[in-house]
Amino acid sequence: MKKLACAFVALVAFTTIASAQCEKKVLWSAPKADFVDENGSVQDTKTVNVAIYTSKKSIRITHDDDLTDSLYGAIKEFTCDWKQPFKNGKSIIKADLQEKNGEYVNSIITIEATDSKILITINMVAPDGRKMIIRVPVEGYKEGVE
Numbered sequence: 501m502k503k504l505a506c507a508f509v510a511l512v513a514f515t516t517i518a519s520a521q522c523e524k525k526v527l528w529s530a531p532k533a534d535f536v537d538e539n540g541s542v543q544d545t546k547t548v549n550v551a552i553y554t555s556k557k558s559i560r561i562t563h564d565d566d567l568t569d570s571l572y573g574a575i576k577e578f579t580c581d582w583k584q585p586f587k588n589g590k591s592i593i594k595a596d597l598q599e600k601n602g603e604y605v606n607s608i609i610t611i612e613a614t615d616s617k618i619l620i621t622i623n624m625v626a627p628d629g630r631k632m633i634i635r636v637p638v639e640g641y642k643e644g645v646e
Contacts, residue, residue: 524555526645527552527645528611528618528641529640529641531548532548532637533634573595608622
């Protein structure tokens with residue numbers, strides 16, 4: 501019985517820690533972005549510093565610190581399921597991201613980690629039906645950023 505109680509307390513504590521990640525503002529950083537087709541084949545790679553700022557309410561994607569050429573939007577839907585914070589789990593963000601030309605693109609952003617390797621996939625569909633998929637292999641992250 502004592503082991504069961506200890507296991508329950510550990511599970512509750514671990515779940516609380518993992519879900520706390522979902523509440524934080526995070527800056528994800530990467531040295532490149534891969535543009536892929538619907539089959540997952542890389543069509544182009546841009547060697548740029550990618551910064552993705554996420555919170556429970558909004559997301560901003562920039563490259564090379566150029567805030568004038570960023571995608572930004574309020575989050576419409578946010579799901580978060582992390583077994584181990586930043587090591588194993590997934591978040592899915594649905595947002596309409598505004599491009600620099602003012603056009604909004606319907607987007608689904610998936611942040612997924614397996615064995616501490618984090619990959620962010622951005623699926624966008626413009627109003628004209630044009631689709632774009634960008635994969636960003638994350639090399640670092642910082643919690644609690646503004």
